Amino acid sequence: GGSDAALTVDSGRIDARATDGDIHLHLLQSAHAGQISADGGSILLAADQALSLGQVQARDQIQLTGTDIVGGVLDSGQDTRVHSAGQLRLDTVNAGGDVALYSEGALALGQVVAGGKLKADTASALSAAALQAGAAMQLSAVSDMALGNVRSDGDLQLVAGNGITVDTAESGAGMQLSAAHGIEMGSARSEGDMQLVAGNGITV
Numbered sequence: 001g002g003s004d005a006a007l008t009v010d011s012g013r014i015d016a017r018a019t020d021g022d023i024h025l026h027l028l029q030s031a032h033a034g035q036i037s038a039d040g041g042s043i044l045l046a047a048d049q050a051l052s053l054g055q056v057q058a059r060d061q062i063q064l065t066g067t068d069i070v071g072g073v074l075d076s077g078q079d080t081r082v083h084s085a086g087q088l089r090l091d092t093v094n095a096g097g098d099v100a101l102y103s104e105g106a107l108a109l110g111q112v113v114a115g116g117k118l119k120a121d122t123a124s125a126l127s128a129a130a131l132q133a134g135a136a137m138q139l140s141a142v143s144d145m146a147l148g149n150v151r152s153d154g155d156l157q158l159v160a161g162n163g164i165t166v167d168t169a170e171s172g173a174g175m176q177l178s179a180a181h182g183i184e185m186g187s188a189r190s191e192g193d194m195q196l197v198a199g200n201g202i203t204v
Contacts, residue, residue, distance in 0.1 A: 007024065008025075011029070011031065012031055013033075028048055030051070034054040036056045038060070039059060041058065043076075045066075049068075054071070055075075057073075057074075065083045065084075065085075067085040068085075074095075078095070080097075082101050085104050086105045087103060088102075088108070095113070098114060107126045115134045119139075121141075126144075126160075128146075131147065132151045149167055152170070155173045156174070158179075159177075160181075161180050169185060170188075173191060178197045181200045
C-alpha cells in the first residue's frame with residue numbers, strides 16, 4: 001500500500017525503529033510495544049486488544065488506540081493522542097504540542113508535560129501525580145478526580161461526577177472546578193477569575 005497504510009502485526013511483542021518517515025502499525029493481538037522510535041516522523045499504533053508500552057518516541061506525533069493501554073514513556077516533538085476502549089495508565093508523557101487522552105475505563109497518569117493544551121477525559125475515575133500544560137488544561141471524569149500538582153499556563157478546568165481532590169493547582173489564566181460532591185485543595189493560585197462549584201463542601 002501507500003505510505004499511509006498500516007503494517008499488520010500478529011505478535012505478542014514488537015520493537016521498531018525508523019530513522020526517517022513514520023511508523024504505522026496495526027496490532028492484531030494483545031501486545032507489548034517495547035522500543036518504538038520514529039526519529040524522523042510520527043508513530044501510529046492501533047491495537048485490536050490490550051497494549052502495554054515501554055518507550056515510544058517520535059520526532060513528530062504519537063497516536064495510540066487500543067483496549068487497555070498500560071505503562072511506558074511517550075515522548076513526542078508535536079502532539080500526542082491516546083484513546084483506550086478500556087483502562088489507560090501512563091507513566092510519563094512529554095509532548096512539544098498538545099496532549100489528548102481518553103479512556104472508557106479508569107485513567108491513571110504519572111507525569112504529563114504538554115507544550116500546548118492538555119485534555120484528558122474518562123468515563124470512570126481520573127488520577128494523576130503531576131500535570132503541566134503550556135496552554136489551557138481541561139480534565140473531565142465521570143467519577144472521582146484525584147490530582148497531585150497541576151499547573152496550566154492557560155485556563156484550568158476540572159469537572160468530576162463525584163469529588164475532586166488536588167494537592168496544588170496553578171493557572172496562568174482562569175480556574176474553574178466543578179464537582180457533584182466535594183472539592184478539596186491543598187493550595188490554589190489563579191492569575192484570572194476562580195470559580196469553584198461543589199454539591200457538598202469546598203476546602204482550600
